[in-house]
Amino acid sequence: MKLSSLFRPMDLLVGSVNAVVVISWSLVQWELRVEDTQGLNEDLGWIMMAVSVVVLFFRSAFPLAVTLVILAATLVYYPASSTDGPMLSAFVISLYTLAALGRLVAASVIAASTFVIIVVSEVIANFAHMTQSETLMLGGWIVAVPAIGAVVAHHRRYRAETLVALEETRRRSVAEERIRIARDLHDAVGHHLSLINVQTAAALRKLRKDPAYRTEEVLEIVAETTRLSLRELRAMVGVLREAGEDPPTGPGPSLDQLPSLADAARASGLEVELRVDGSTEPPAAVDAAAYRVVxxxxTNVLRHARASRVHVTVVIGTSTLALAVVDDGKGDAKGANLAGNGLTGMRERAEGLGGTFNAGPREDGGFAVEAAWPLEVPK
Known part of the structure; x- marks a missing residue:
């Protein structure tokens, strides 16, 4: 066992103070010949005092053993010595330590046993050393010591549990933030990359058929899509900046950006019909979540549906925001449910704000995505 685990700073301080008080007080009484009754063995009394003073330094490392040793030394000291010094202080400190470290049962048993020993010994001696009231008062204080230690132990345990709970909350918050960033990266950057992929693939097909095909328009669309992707990427990475750095600039995702989103999809050859009804301004969280779902x-329509037309409808009421994205695709509907396509993220964005989400193939063909949010965002 390391020396630092045997001698803790507080144990050294308490042990030193106790040693100075007990020894100096006892020496003063001895020199002044302040004696209660004749002791049975003075040398043995001084030895027991030395034992109790020394072992108290180990009170945290061996609380039960120290308490028992000091109790035994105290029980031997008082009959052996004619000097009634503050020898009992070491026992009180060790008993308190035992209870404060969580050994409440052991501390209670020792305190009760000590109380019985004190009362019985004084009754047998016909209260020669203390009056009846002093005996009961001393016994009561000894019984109260474990209770005080138990209160301290409970406070320490509560504080430790609180720190663990706070740490767990912090870790959970970090994990949730990582999931949110990953979802945003998937939704935003993944969407733009999908558009770039569709545009460049179409341009390559046309170039193979017609080497004279001019790609300026396609390159302009790719450049604009890349610019939007980089802007959103910088905004999301901005949350990882060190404290004190400037926050990211630029507007966050919003339903106001749906026209630009629809134009980018149209540039990929998809016929997009966009309709937004309602003038109520939704909460920022709902606004961003609705935009990401659309x-x-x-993105799923472009990648999986093989659709030619898609209808995007957003209705902002007084208490609810609802949207639907419906396509006429002929692709495999199962592909829209594969891991990585973002349906899980869309559902999380809806249900995480108290909303609902549904997605699946339609009976007359195509695929539909529907989501709704209350405009009062749950806290």
Missing amino acids: QEAL
Whole structure:
């Protein structure tokens, strides 16, 4: 066992103070010949005092053993010595330590046993050393010591549990933030990359058929899509900046950006019909979540549906925001449910704000994504 685990700073301080008080007080009484009754063995009394003073330094490392040793030394000291010094202080400190370290049962048993020993010994001696009231008062204080230690132990345990709970909350918050960033990266950057992929693939097909095909328009669309992707990427990475750095600039995702989103999809050859009804301004969280759902739904249409037309409808009421993205695709509906396509993220964005989400193939063909949010965001 390391020396630091045997001698803790507080144990050294308490042990030193106790040693100075007990020894100096006892020496003063001895020199002044302040004696209660004749002791049975003075040398043995001084030895027991030395034992109790020394072992108290180990009170935290061996609380039960120290308490028992000091109790035994105290029980031997008082009959052996004619000097009635503050020898009992070491026992009180060790008993308190035992209870404060969580050994409440052991501390209670020792305190009760000590109380019985004190009362019985004084009754047998016909209260020669203390009056009846002093005996009961001393016994009561000894019984109260474990209770005080138990209160301290409970406070320490509560504080430790609180720190663990706070740490767990912090870790959970970090994990949730990582999931949110990953979802945003998937929805935003993944959408733009899908558009770039569709545009460049179409341009390559046309170039193979017609080497004279001019790609300026396609390159302009790719450049604009890349610019939007980089802007959103910088905004999301901005949350990882060190404290004190400037926050990211630029507007966050919003339903106001749906026209640009629809134009980008149209540039990929998809016929997009966009309709937004309602003038109520939704909460920022709902606004961003609704935009991301539409964005990811259009990405799925471009990647999986083999659709020629898609209808995007957003209705903002007084208490609810609802949207639907419906396509006429002929692709495999199962592909829209594969891991990585963003349906899980869309559902999380809806249900995480108290909303609902549904997605699946339609009876007359195509695929539909529907989501709704209350405008009062749950806290």
